[in-house]
Amino acid sequence: MSQKAEFSRGMIKCRTSAFQAIGSPPVWAGIVSLCILLTYGWLGISVTAVEHAPAASDVAKPTPEKGPPYSYKETAIGMTADDIRKKLGDPKDKSDAQDLYVFSDDESAQFIYDAGKKVTAIMVTYSGKLDRAPTPKDVFGEDVPAKADGGVFKMVRYPKAGYWISYNKIAGDDAMISIAMQKI
Numbered sequence: 001m002s003q004k005a006e007f008s009r010g011m012i013k014c015r016t017s018a019f020q021a022i023g024s025p026p027v028w029a030g031i032v033s034l035c036i037l038l039t040y041g042w043l044g045i046s047v048t049a050v051e052h053a054p055a056a057s058d059v060a061k062p063t064p065e066k067g068p069p070y071s072y073k074e075t076a077i078g079m080t081a082d083d084i085r086k087k088l089g090d091p092k093d094k095s096d097a098q099d100l101y102v103f104s105d106d107e108s109a110q111f112i113y114d115a116g117k118k119v120t121a122i123m124v125t126y127s128g129k130l131d132r133a134p135t136p137k138d139v140f141g142e143d144v145p146a147k148a149d150g151g152v153f154k155m156v157r158y159p160k161a162g163y164w165i166s167y168n169k170i171a172g173d174d175a176m177i178s179i180a181m182q183k184i
Contacts, residue, residue, distance in 0.1 A: 068139055068140055068141065069139075073109075075111070078118055078119060081111070099113075106128045106132065140167070146171070151171050155167075159184060164184060166178075
């Protein structure tokens with residue numbers, strides 16, 4: 001008998017045994033698992049348990065008690081569209097749902113509003129010349145180590161302040177920094 005035929009016959013026996021088993025679902029599941037392990041053993045496939053150590057980014061960190069020290073041009077989540085426009089002037093693109101400000105070739109900001117015309121998200125983008133862009137320390141109050149490629153990413157939730165903030169730097173010839181804040 002060929003190995004393929006023997007394998008098929010063995011699997012049919014395992015399936016039949018599993019479906020004929022009398023007992024609760026855990027018994028049935030145990031028989032199926034045993035059949036699979038026996039089949040792996042017959043085929044010479046090794047099944048090894050590997051312990052996975054959590055990456056540093058997977059480890060839960062304490063939630064900050066207060067918001068970050070960063071505020072973009074003295075604006076904030078929860079401000080009204082009118083307050084934003086009084087503070088920053090007329091946007092390049094304006095609607096009830098969002099405003100887009102372009103301050104220079106290197107700096108722009110987008111404000112997203114809810115139905116009540118209050119800010120729910122702010123996205124600030126710096127590109128090209130990044131010398132005027134804030135650093136992670138300016139945003140979070142602490143340095144964030146760069147990755148091997150020079151990029152930086154960090155996101156922190158501030159439940160008491162009611163929003164999260166992220167900092168993302170893409171390094172290279174077309175370097176860019178994006179700072180996003182969004183209501184939780």
